[in-house]
Amino acid sequence: MPVNKIVLIGAGNVATQIGKTLxxxxxxxxxVMSRTQKSAENLASMIGAEAIxxxxxxxxxxxxxxxxVTDDAISExxxxxxxxxxxxxxxxxxxxxxxxxxxxKKFGVFYPLQTxxxxxxxxxxxxxxxxxxxxxxxxxxxxxxxxxxSNDIRFIDSxxxxxxxxxxxxxxxxxxxxxxxxxxxxxxNNIPFDILYPLINExxxxxxxxxxxxxxxxxxxxxxxKVILKHIKMLQDEPEMQKLYQLISEQISKSVNPKNx
Amino acid sequence: MPVNKIVLIGAGNVATQIGKTLxxxxxxxxxVMSRTQKSAENLASMIGAEAIxxxxxxxxxxxxxxxxVTDDAISExxxxxxxxxxxxxxxxxxxxxxxxxxxxKKFGVFYPLQTxxxxxxxxxxxxxxxxxxxxxxxxxxxxxxxxxxSNDIRFIDSxxxxxxxxxxxxxxxxxxxxxxxxxxxxxxNNIPFDILYPLINExxxxxxxxxxxxxxxxxxxxxxxKVILKHIKMLQDEPEMQKLYQLISEQISKSVNPKNx
Numbered sequence: 001m002p003v004n005k006i007v008l009i010g011a012g013n014v015a016t017q018i019g020k021t022l023x024x025x026x027x028x029x030x031x032v033m034s035r036t037q038k039s040a041e042n043l044a045s046m047i048g049a050e051a052i053x054x055x056x057x058x059x060x061x062x063x064x065x066x067x068x069v070t071d072d073a074i075s076e077x078x079x080x081x082x083x084x085x086x087x088x089x090x091x092x093x094x095x096x097x098x099x100x101x102x103x104x105k106k107f108g109v110f111y112p113l114q115t116x117x118x119x120x121x122x123x124x125x126x127x128x129x130x131x132x133x134x135x136x137x138x139x140x141x142x143x144x145x146x147x148x149x150s151n152d153i154r155f156i157d158s159x160x161x162x163x164x165x166x167x168x169x170x171x172x173x174x175x176x177x178x179x180x181x182x183x184x185x186x187x188x189n190n191i192p193f194d195i196l197y198p199l200i201n202e203x204x205x206x207x208x209x210x211x212x213x214x215x216x217x218x219x220x221x222x223x224x225x226k227v228i229l230k231h232i233k234m235l236q237d238e239p240e241m242q243k244l245y246q247l248i249s250e251q252i253s254k255s256v257n258p259k260n261x
Numbered sequence: 262m263p264v265n266k267i268v269l270i271g272a273g274n275v276a277t278q279i280g281k282t283l284x285x286x287x288x289x290x291x292x293v294m295s296r297t298q299k300s301a302e303n304l305a306s307m308i309g310a311e312a313i314x315x316x317x318x319x320x321x322x323x324x325x326x327x328x329x330v331t332d333d334a335i336s337e338x339x340x341x342x343x344x345x346x347x348x349x350x351x352x353x354x355x356x357x358x359x360x361x362x363x364x365x366k367k368f369g370v371f372y373p374l375q376t377x378x379x380x381x382x383x384x385x386x387x388x389x390x391x392x393x394x395x396x397x398x399x400x401x402x403x404x405x406x407x408x409x410x411s412n413d414i415r416f417i418d419s420x421x422x423x424x425x426x427x428x429x430x431x432x433x434x435x436x437x438x439x440x441x442x443x444x445x446x447x448x449x450n451n452i453p454f455d456i457l458y459p460l461i462n463e464x465x466x467x468x469x470x471x472x473x474x475x476x477x478x479x480x481x482x483x484x485x486x487k488v489i490l491k492h493i494k495m496l497q498d499e500p501e502m503q504k505l506y507q508l509i510s511e512q513i514s515k516s517v518n519p520k521n522x
Contacts, residue, residue, distance in 0.1 A: 071488065094488050113456060115463050115478055120470070128456045154456065163450045164457075166492050170502075171443035171457050172464045173479030174509050175436045180473040180516075182432035189424045195374060195389045195415065196425075196432050197469065202376050203433045204465055208458065209381070212441040217376055218434030227332065227355050231427050240512050247508060248435050251501050255441075 001137070003063040003087065003145040007031045008049070009077060010068035011039040013116040014091050016046075018068065021124045021149045023047035030059045055080040062086045064145060065103075066110060071095050078103045087138055093165030096158040097132050108133035108142045111161060112150070115172055124149040130156035130164065181241055213255070220252035223260050262398070264324040264348065264406040268292045269310070270338060271329035272300040274377040275352050277307075279329065282385045282410045284308035291320045316341040323347045325406060326364075327371060332356050339364045348399055354426030357419040358393050369394035369403045372422055373411070376433055385410040391417035391425065442502055474516070481513035484521050 006027060008015050011034040019029055029049040034040035037053040044051035052058065058065075058081055067077060067090040074090055078100060081088075088103040089110045100107035111130040116122055129146040131153060133139035139155065146153045156164065179200070183193045206215045219227035228249050235242035253260035267288060269276050272295040280290060290310040295301035298314040305312035313319065319326075319342055328338055328351040335351055339361060342349075349364040350371045361368035370393040377383055390407040392414060394400035400416070407414045417425065440461070444454045467476045480488035489510055496503035514521035 071485070094491065114460055115467070117467060117471070117476075127459050130456075152459075156452075160450055160452055162491075162495065163446055164452060166495055167443040167446040167457060168460055169479055169492065169506075170439045170446070172460050173477070173481065173513070175439045175461070175464050176468065176473055176477055176479075177509055177513055178431045178436045178439065179468050180477065182428040183468075183473050185424055185428040185431070189421055191417075191421055191425060194469075195391075196428060198388050198413075199375055199429055199433050200436070200465055200468075203436050204461055206376070206378060207437065207440050207444075207461075208455075210378070212437055212444050215378075216434070216437055216441065218430055218437075220430075220434065224332070230355065230423075231430065234423065234427055240515075244508060244512065245430075247505060248438055251505065252434070252438055254501075 001063065001141055003141055004028060005030050005062045005064075005086075007033065007059055007062040007065045007086075008043070008068065009033045009065060009081075011043040012068060014112070015066075015068035016043050017116050017122040017124070018066065018091070018112070018149070019043055019047045019049070020121065025148050027148060030062055031057075033058060060084065063141075064089065066091065074099055087133075087141060089142060093130075093168065094162060096162075097134070098158070100134075106134055106138040106141075108138050109158070109161065110142060110146060111156075113164065113168065125151055128152040128154055130154050130161050132157055132161065181244070185241075216252060216255070218252070220249035221256055223253050223257070262324070262402055264402055265289060266291050266323045266325075266347075268294065268320055268323040268326045268347075269304070269329065270294045270326060270342075272304040273329060275373070276327075276329035277304050278377050278383040278385075279327065279352070279373070279410070280304055280308045280310075281382065286409050288409060291323055292318075294319060321345065324402075325350065327352065335360055348394075348402060350403060354391075354429065355423060357423075358395070359419070361395075367395055367399040367402075369399050370419070370422065371403060371407060372417075374425065374429065386412055389413040389415055391415050391422050393418055393422065442505070446502075477513060477516070479513070481510035482517055484514050484518070 006029045008019050011032055029047050031050045031052050032040045032044040033052045040051035040053050063086045065088045071092050071094055082103045084104045087106040088100050089108045091110055093111050097109050109132040113128045127150050129150045131142045131146055133142050143153050186193050267290045269280050272293055290308050292311045292313050293301045293305040294313045301312035301314050324347045326349045332353050332355055343364045345365040348367045349361050350369045352371050354372050358370050372391040374389045388411050390411045392403045392407055394403050404414050447454050
């Protein structure tokens with residue numbers, strides 16, 4: 001059964017980017033539901049949908065109810081909208097599919113593996129969408145639906161998805177924190193951050209050709225204690241950066257030679 | 262006085278990439294000097310230069326002696342080749358310019374801010390080259406020379422350069438380590454690493470439009486203890502990753518609210 005009529009539950013970054021993309025692709029979005037009528041209206045008005053903020057108003061004829069809310073809010077929503085006839089799916093990386101049991105006979109997960117910003121439109125076409133479903137028919141329906149917006153659909157179970165989400169925290173959130181520290185060091189010294197862009201670009205390009213473990217460079221992998229000690233001294237007024245520098249350097253040094261410390 | 266004739270001292274990644282680029286641009290490289298004759302020959306043969314491994318054979322007529330060796334080897338080299346008439350410059354991020362005092366009346370730094378790989382040719386054109394010099398004439402000569410291979414020449418003193426080098430360790434070496442951890446988590450679960458590429462690309466694109474501190478997302482910045490504790494538990498067999506996850510999460514949480522812990 002193809003998915004043609006959608007209800008979006010949630011009006012945050014993920015719902016907004018998915019909703020706008022679906023709308024551009026001509027998919028009918030019946031409703032946007034949000035806790036506050038105003039944020040529902042904000043999104044609904046952009047994508048030709050009805051805005052609602054009361055669970056009782058939910059359209060029971062949709063083929064798919066896509067829940068894009070904070071992880072903690074999912075169960076409460078399920079308890080209020082169940083039971084439904086259409087497919088119920090959430091978009092979370094960290095929440096197990098089975099939380100949706102009882103919401104409908106057909107349920108699943110639609111997790112776009114990307115970080116979403118307010119400042120720009122997301123191009124979904126190359127974003128991996130991790131899907132999982134209660135049964136084969138729903139699996140096919142969700143994959144078919146996902147293929148309307150992305151060319152990279154993957155069948156990933158809840159356990160694997162939670163591992164991907166954990167890996168994503170390292171490569172996205174923690175990497176961004178490394179950038180924030182680099183930025184802070186340069187700002188303190190009145191050096192424009194863009195001087196680091198070519199280096200950052202190359203850091204990312206490298207790992208597409210080489211396992212990142214093999215691509216590791218820098219003072220820690222060379223166990224270059226002189227530079228490491230110099231850097232630790234330079235960070236004496238920044239105890240948090242200093243602690244982080246020490247821990248990561250130790251771990252990198254040990255990763256090539258467990259005797260290094 | 263324009264820089265036309267070069268002697269390269271060192272035959273590692275940096276010397277190789279600079280040498281090949283200069284050769285392509287038609288700059289005359291007189292000699293490649295390396296501790297081992299064989300590695301000098303390897304590079305020299307690619308760029309039409311003479312290979313030497315004995316300090317006494319060094320050509321005294323070069324306009325520029327570019328020293329690209331490990332930081333610790335620089336002073337020894339200086340003591341053996343001094344005094345020279347041409348400009349003597351090193352390519353290190355971490356070593357002060359004044360180490361070159363006494364090597365020549367004219368000395369300076371030529372630090373290309375990039376990570377160099379063996380597996381591919383480096384396109385120097387957009388790489389920031391940080392230059393510093395003993396005097397104004399040498400400064401202009403070095404900048405003119407640098408402009409043969411790059412469009413982004415910056416005048417950066419030794420103190421600023423050491424700060425840039427420190428920032429580079431965070432955004433390049435430590436970021437790569439985050440990628441290595443992400444890769445390891447996926448490998449253990451038989452998930453191809455390329456599923457993370459679009460996310461990694463976006464992580465980098467974001468910071469070109471937004472200060473990385475403002476671009477921070479993820480469970481730590483939301484102080485989402487449920488997900489954080491779940492991740493820490495998932496890492497129970499990987500104590501190093503676990504320790505790192507905890508420390509970075511703590512620091513990110515505190516960066517928005519010092520009361521978080």
